[in-house]
Amino acid sequence: MWQDPEIGRRAVLRGALGVLAAGAFGSCDGSGSPGKSRLVGPHSEAVRAAERLRRAPEQRVVTRKITARESVVDLGGRTVRTWTYDDALPGPGLRTRAGDLLRVELTNDLPHETSIHWHGLALSNDMDGVPGLTQDPIGAGSRFVYEFTTTDPGTYFFHPHTGVQLDRGLYGVLIVDDPDEPGDYDQEWVVVLDDWIDGTGRTPDDVLDRLAASMGHGGMMGQTMHSPLLGSAGDVDYPLYLVNGRTPRAPVTLTGRPGQRARIRIVNAGSDTAFRVALGGHRLTVTHSDGFPVTPVATDALLIGMGERYDVIVDLADGVFPLVAQAEGKSGAGLALVRTGAGAAPSTGTTVRELDRRVLLGTDLAVADSARLGSRRIDRNLEAVLGGGMMSYRWTINGAAFPDSDPLTVTQGERVRLHVRNTSMMFHPMHLHGHTFALAGSGVRKDTVVVRPHQSLEVDLQADNPGQWALHCHNVYHAETGMMTVLSYRR
Structure with missing residues (x-):
């Protein structure tokens, strides 16, 4: 029987989480000493009331069943x-x-407990999928039904919030359509980027153990990894980078016709890698970031941090073109092909000039008028100082x-202003559950934003979404070793 080498450490973590969540799982808004603030927990009346406001009398229900299990998968010539x-x-x-109301029944056939977090969605707190904070873990052989209203249109994804399970193959894409969107494109592609190590001689838990035990050294990095745009490039030099589950040796092919307009929804499901993405012979017009519209802007390439999602529009030329997802500051890339006509496929390891031209980050964008948060005075200022380093491999x-x-x-x-200051040498894609926020200055609406070193x-x-919500770095190894806190509603 497989045993998790981290099970002891996680049991301690869950116990400590329980201190915070003890009130959250109880009747938080009806107990406690007079004059003291009380947690608004996931099963509180405030959370139930917020979900009732999202629901409609004739709400359409979308029902799915999903099973998490051990599998053998072909990555494209490598099983x-x-x-x-x-x-x-x-x-x-x-x-x-x-x-719509989404109802998903998850069956856990894994040899370990798990969960599903619905990344980027402003949903009911009890459905957010963070064991010990918003729900009990889903044990091996058990089932859990997630049920919530999908309010905001956009590109989202789902994955576990248990240990480093995200760095296996446990992820999928959720698209929430806008019935009022004009849809001025001919076809749509979903492109999922990933860094891959599982089954290649190491598991993600092995990686975490070695990072912690070797205090950031001991061969995990493989080389000095540096990004001119991000400063740092992550902690793990992966052997494989995937696009839609395929290596560059057997890339997925996206097929269209010359002159078509394609909407490409790009999701970075990686655990430790930002990707610089470009389509050879084309420019990308960015239209959405983390589900929300931005002022459309054309660029040659786009830098996507872990957990970020971008929608782009591309007018397709005639031929065969490589879509390259370069692992930022690392050695290797993911590859897909766009075929609209005759021509030979580019070779493995091909690159494109667009990667070295104009590169946009999420912090370079401007909000679309329809997505503005709206102006009002700030009621509360909060601070999140990001710290830690490779020497101790402890992130704070x-x-x-x-x-x-x-x-x-x-x-x-309340209207809240969160001041995020990165004092470390690494970049951190910071993700807030259950909310979108507006970047001060540009107003761009996001739920995940890259904070560069010493910036x-x-x-x-x-x-406006009561409960207990995780705020953490979406580098799964940073989050698992400490870079997480809770946006805690109290009354």
């Missing part, structure tokens, strides 16, 4: 044993319309590693 949803890589695609927020970090406390209805940024959010 590996890993964990997947429904034996697929990426997992099954889910699709709803804005306002406000000087403490989770679960010892103090929660960031808010009250429902700061400010984001504004409306505290």
Whole structure:
């Protein structure tokens, strides 16, 4: 029987989480000493009331069943044993319309407990999928039904929030369609990027153990990894980089016709790698970031941090073109092909000039008028100071590693300004559950934003979704070794 080498450490983590969540799983808004603030927990009346407001009398229901299990998958000439949803890589695609109720029954056939986090969605707190904080872990052989309203249109994805399971094959894409969107494109492609190590002689848990035990050294990096745009490039030099579950030796092919306009939804499901993405012979017009519209802007390439999603529009030329996802600052790339006509496929390891031209980051974009948060005074200022380093391999927020970090406390209805300051030598894609925020200055709406080394940024959010919400680095190894805290609603 397979045993998780991290099970002891995670049991301690869950115990510490329970200190925070003890009230959250109880009747938080009806107990506690007079004059003291009380947690608004995932099963509180405030959370139930927020979900009731999202629902409609004749709401359409979309029902799916998903099984998490051990699988053997073909990455394109290389077969590996890993964990997947429904034996697929990426997992099954889910699709709803804005306002639909999504009901997903997850069966856990893994040899370990798990969960599903619905990344980027402003959903009911009890459905957010963070064991010990918003739900009990789903044990091996058990089932859990996730049920929530998909309110905001956009490109989202789902994955576990248990250990480093994301760095296996457990992820899939959820698209929420906007019934009012004009849809001025001819076809749509979903492109999922991933860094891959599972089944190649190491597991993600092996990687985590060695990073922690060797204090960031001992061969995991393989070389000095540096990005001119991000400063750092991550902690793990992966042997493989995938596009839609395939290596460059057997790339997926996206087929169209010359002159067509394609909408490409790009998801970075990687655990430690930012990708610089370009399509040879084309420019990309960025239209959405993390599900929300931006002022359209053309670029040659796009830098996508872990957990970020971008929608781009491309007017297709005639021929065969490589879509390259260069692992930023690392050795290797993912590859897909766009075929609209005759021609030979480019060779493995091909590159494109666009990667070295204009490269956009999410912080370079401007918000579309329809996605503006709206102006009002700031009711509360919060600070998240990101720290830690490779020498101790301990990552912190406000000087403490989770679960010892103090929660960031808010009250429902407040406008909150979060000041994020990165004091470390690494970049951190910071992800907030259950909310989108507006980048101060540009107003761009996001739920995941890259904070570069020794830089700061400010984001504004409306505290309109009560509960207990994780805020963490979406480098799964940083989050698992401490870079996480809780946006904690209290009353």
